[in-house]
Amino acid sequence: MTLNIAIIGVGLIGGSIGLALRGAPMVKGITGIDVNPQALNSAVKMGAIDRGAPLKEGVRDADVVFICSPLETVPGIVRAIRNHLKPGCIVTDVGSTKQKVMEAFAAELPPGVHGIGGHPMAGSEKGGVAGADRYLFENAVYVLTPPGSPGQEPVETLAALVGQMGAQVIIMDPSRHDDLVAIISHLPHLVAVALVNQAAGEPEALMLAAGGFRDTTRIASSPPEMWEEILFSNREAVIHRLEGLITGLNDFRRYLADRKREEVRSRLEQAREIRESIPRRKTGLFPVTCELIAIVPDEPGVIGSIGATLGEKGINIVDIEILRVREGDGGTIRLGVPSIADAETAVELLRETGVKAWLR
């Protein structure tokens, strides 16, 4: 059996889902729905959807409906489509928090229609359908949150469909999902904001700000409106985890005040251990990457010539980062390659061309 797909909201995520599902074995056709007719036109042109349609007509034949509009619009859309869905239809979304959406599904969807929350852990620097990318979900984690007593079959169908986007499906309870994203996403955001606000009125601090501070606070540059929505949609979990964090920071304050070095040290050590256990690639699908450091001259094309030197010998650069640049002089670059053998060969090849290089 192949499926009719409807995508409501053909922007970055909706467009990428369309591109990723076009031609997938499980998919019969893709209908796009959007308040903006231009987005529909673009989506048809770029092959993200087969056709555009108005809301009610667009969902009528759908076996799976992806709601890809902003979090706060989901309940209203569910209400608007509920009487136009066919029996057995699966309705899912892509929002950053899941309990509120699951409540809307439970309250609004008629019996025989299956509401299953979804959260692809992927984004892009470019918004709108123009940023849609058929590989956006490739190897990304995609969480599905079925309701308390899911029919097994719809969950399996949706998981298989999402798998055909190239994503790694993880199924969990909605409240568990919301607690975990409070830890890994919402709390870091609040902390970055609070940290940056500590520097209010201290322009000199920003002048000194080295890489660490920029890294830690990058997410504080994200759109405030979007984050207000996310934080309030996950209020309870964020408050709970925030209290845990405040307790942890208060402990630090007390240990410093009481000069309890052992306690401070053990918390620093615990954090290092936990952090080192974060998978380097989210997925484990990538080959282990070895790293090398190279000090290169600052000349147009130097990155090209390094790439060419390694490429000629079949060594693929799978990761690259410029660690430091000295204008007119040179820079330090970190290169990731697929194996230790590649890394060793790369170091030799680079040294032969006069580049200072070593294994990291």
Added chain:
Amino acid sequence: MTLNIAIIGVGLIGGSIGLALRGAPMVKGITGIDVNPQALNSAVKMGAIDRGAPLKEGVRDADVVFICSPLETVPGIVRAIRNHLKPGCIVTDVGSTKQKVMEAFAAELPPGVHGIGGHPMAGSEKGGVAGADRYLFENAVYVLTPPGSPGQEPVETLAALVGQMGAQVIIMDPSRHDDLVAIISHLPHLVAVALVNQAAGEPEALMLAAGGFRDTTRIASSPPEMWEEILFSNREAVIHRLEGLITGLNDFRRYLADRKREEVRSRLEQAREIRESIPRRKTGLFPVTCELIAIVPDEPGVIGSIGATLGEKGINIVDIEILRVREGDGGTIRLGVPSIADAETAVELLRETGVKAWLR
């Protein structure tokens, strides 16, 4: 007048200072001092120092002594050398906090010897003298903290010398320095540690952890021993700023609990504004960088061919970052180039070679 330099502790920082000062107009000769004779041999071989010497003999003729050993060893070293310094000598260090060092200078150095704190805001991924890099301080901020009533001349001499390493010298009060690094370095560290420790016992959280969490917590992987030293050497400032941060987080908790959306929003907006005002390059010495995004196939040498394509037209890639990789398929790359004209040309050139590219 040219200066005799002594460097105590010829590791990453001491070795890099030696390399950066070798042949500088103000420098007559460089003596290295280290408990590890092998480090001295390596330093001589790589040209970081002219000769190695024992501690007391090594500082006897020095006009400027750089103490580049771990923070906690500085007072002991000052005591050990105090009776062997010549009148007018400048003693400086490279530690991450400055008040404790300034106290040691004030308590131990004889009249006529000038103790001036120093803190180069630069580091490297590779420790020890083998990681020494003559460009480590190029364009980096280097803070000098003279005592309350400095002789003007020694500060000017040291500032000029540090300037010859290529660094941008900033002179400030030691307590002001310590307060600022508490904000931009020590607090982010504590927060990263506390955040990561929130994920203790939640392996699933780490599996979901996307880029944001990795960025925010990167510094939690640093050596616990070193950070214990740094935090305790700056105890008062860290406690003070930590209290400010805890207050900020408590405010957030209360605003969420009381559903005060306006308050949450205004703090998110404030943080975005402040963060956007962080200089993109620490120094302002770099030309403004424009960015473009390219979606490239995953083939050995693809980074090389992009570099070559742009290099042929004289476009220099001054920054590069791999945003996403799809094994066997392709990746999304961010490129930084010196000007908007370069960026536009680069987009055209890349499109001509079939690469999807756009200005960021």
